[in-house]
Amino acid sequence: MIVAQQKPLEEIGRMIAPYERVLVLGCGTCMTVCDAGGEREVSFLHSALRLAEAKSGNGGHTFSEYTLKRQCDPEFLDLLVDKVEDVDAILSLGCGIGVQALAERFPDTPVLPGVNTCFMGMAKEWGIWDERCAACGDCRLEETAGICPITRCTKGILNGPCAGTKNGKCEANKDMDCAWILIYKRLERLGQLEKMRRYYPPRNFRAIPRPKRIVSKPSIGVGEDNG
Amino acid sequence: MANSLFEEKLCSNRFLVTTEVGPPKGADISEMVHHIDLLKNKVDAINVTDHQSSVMRFPSLGGCLSVKERGGEPILQVTCRDRNRLALQADLLLAYSRGIGNVLCLTGDSIDVGDHNEAKPVFDMDSVQLLKMIKTMESGTDIAGNDLKGTPKFCVGASVHPEADIIEPQLVKFDKKVAAGAQFFQTQGIFDLGSLRRFMQYASQFDVKILAGIIVMASARMARYMNDNVPGIIVSQAIIDELSTAEKGKGLQKGIEIAVRLIKTIKEENLCHGVHIMAVGNEAIVPDILEAAELVGAYP
Numbered sequence: 001m002i003v004a005q006q007k008p009l010e011e012i013g014r015m016i017a018p019y020e021r022v023l024v025l026g027c028g029t030c031m032t033v034c035d036a037g038g039e040r041e042v043s044f045l046h047s048a049l050r051l052a053e054a055k056s057g058n059g060g061h062t063f064s065e066y067t068l069k070r071q072c073d074p075e076f077l078d079l080l081v082d083k084v085e086d087v088d089a090i091l092s093l094g095c096g097i098g099v100q101a102l103a104e105r106f107p108d109t110p111v112l113p114g115v116n117t118c119f120m121g122m123a124k125e126w127g128i129w130d131e132r133c134a135a136c137g138d139c140r141l142e143e144t145a146g147i148c149p150i151t152r153c154t155k156g157i158l159n160g161p162c163a164g165t166k167n168g169k170c171e172a173n174k175d176m177d178c179a180w181i182l183i184y185k186r187l188e189r190l191g192q193l194e195k196m197r198r199y200y201p202p203r204n205f206r207a208i209p210r211p212k213r214i215v216s217k218p219s220i221g222v223g224e225d226n227g
Numbered sequence: 228m229a230n231s232l233f234e235e236k237l238c239s240n241r242f243l244v245t246t247e248v249g250p251p252k253g254a255d256i257s258e259m260v261h262h263i264d265l266l267k268n269k270v271d272a273i274n275v276t277d278h279q280s281s282v283m284r285f286p287s288l289g290g291c292l293s294v295k296e297r298g299g300e301p302i303l304q305v306t307c308r309d310r311n312r313l314a315l316q317a318d319l320l321l322a323y324s325r326g327i328g329n330v331l332c333l334t335g336d337s338i339d340v341g342d343h344n345e346a347k348p349v350f351d352m353d354s355v356q357l358l359k360m361i362k363t364m365e366s367g368t369d370i371a372g373n374d375l376k377g378t379p380k381f382c383v384g385a386s387v388h389p390e391a392d393i394i395e396p397q398l399v400k401f402d403k404k405v406a407a408g409a410q411f412f413q414t415q416g417i418f419d420l421g422s423l424r425r426f427m428q429y430a431s432q433f434d435v436k437i438l439a440g441i442i443v444m445a446s447a448r449m450a451r452y453m454n455d456n457v458p459g460i461i462v463s464q465a466i467i468d469e470l471s472t473a474e475k476g477k478g479l480q481k482g483i484e485i486a487v488r489l490i491k492t493i494k495e496e497n498l499c500h501g502v503h504i505m506a507v508g509n510e511a512i513v514p515d516i517l518e519a520a521e522l523v524g525a526y527p
Binding site (some may be wrong): 131155156157158159160161162163164165166167168170171172173180181184187188193196197199200201202203 | 300308312334335336337338339340348350351353354355356359360363368372386387388391392393395397399400403406409415458459461
């Protein structure tokens with residue numbers, strides 16, 4: 001899933017300042033799961049913005065709130081047409097994809113990002129999210145015992161640990177595990193250390209020239225082949 | 228024919244001595260040049276560091292040109308932190324064209340530990356890939372397979388960490404560096420000769436030269452700081468305790484004493500093929516260390 005963090009209230013306040021009627025728009029998928037921009041956060045943010053406004057005495061905003069099932073899906077964006085007509089700006093608590101999908105769908109309405117989209121990851125434990133995938137387009141997890149060196153090694157290097165690892169931790173962040181120590185230990189456990197002994201050439205960044213498009217339309221009449 | 232003077236020396240079976248200079252932060256290179264002049268006739272080669280600890284400085288390539296100009300033998304330290312494969316190859320072509328014949332291939336410290344920690348870390352390559360890349364260039368093409376007009380030749384080295392607390396993965400990487408063409412290794416700082424002995428038992432199966440890294444500590448405080456903040460350094464408690472016994476203001480003297488003792492033992496016991504002395508900002512004291520370790524005069 002995509003993991004994000006809500007922007008500081010002060011920054012959000014500055015962004016919405018020029019607009020009178022603001023729709024605070026949550027997203028019911030990843031942003032709900034990572035507690036950054038679901039229905040609950042929309043409601044909290046809405047209250048916080050009103051409170052901040054009352055406190056500063058600089059009133060003048062009218063807020064509305066809504067949470068879509070998915071901001072990144074054009075099908076769901078159609079549900080917003082009426083709501084968007086009545087506002088001067090959308091404060092999206094969707095990820096960067098949601099913000100851009102809204103901007104494409106509603107070309108005349110400013111869309112403001114209410115969260116910082118951070119990474120693709122998973123819940124390590126309650127309230128702790130860890131990055132796991134860099135979407136490099138060339139998955140090599142088979143070679144590295146299911147542990148991604150591109151994402152989890154601060155240098156993203158492919159041929160083993162650097163010399164900076166200490167106590168199994170990373171030189172860039174003593175709280176983070178060294179990916180290559182994890183990979184070594186798991187390959188050893190699986191009896192597959194020969195995979196680490198292989199030489200891996202420099203990455204092919206053409207595997208995913210940005211921006212990337214994947215075309216995967218079902219071929220009609222050819223059954224399940226998604227060509 | 229050897230690719231460099233240093234490569235000739237690698238083949239000589241003599242006890243080798245290298246050291247390093249750190250380029251300045253700024254355009255005034257007079258102090259670095261002074262250090263080069265002090266050291267150039269006393270060691271087999273002088274490394275020039277490449278934004279050591281990810282701190283932006285005068286470039287390694289520029290420092291190596293100074294070593295050449297002053298008549299010394301430079302080892303160009305190249306890290307993968309700041310340049311992609313185009314820039315790395317270009318720098319190597321420039322180095323070769325200007326007579327710099329030795330390259331130490333490093334991945335490079337993390338951007339996070341340096342003074343520009345908001346910069347984009349490059350790491351398009353790693354140290355093993357960099358070694359391979361040089362071999363490819365020496366065969367006459369760039370790594371995209373295009374012919375080179377004029378083929379560079381280098382004597383190539385790498386680093387290894389015999390004191391790593393989890394040594395096995397480091398040895399796997401060492402093997403890969405040997406296979407990728409490394410001819411010599413300058414180790415991370417050695418403080419415990421036991422780990423060097425164990426490492427050499429392993430490394431002696433390969434036809435490569437190992438130079439033990441000797442870091443000259445200036446105080447117990449510096450040792451503790453390096454332990455906490457400098458990647459790849461594990462100063463043993465015994466050394467920290469010994470540094471702590473120094474009188475106020477005499478820390479560096481104690482550090483020199485320790486360095487000299489380590490060098491002498493390594494040489495007397497023939498533990499490895501040489502030493503690489505890192506004085507980290509105190510380059511001017513390296514001649515004293517060489518003299519005290521009885522290495523003077525042997526390295527014209």
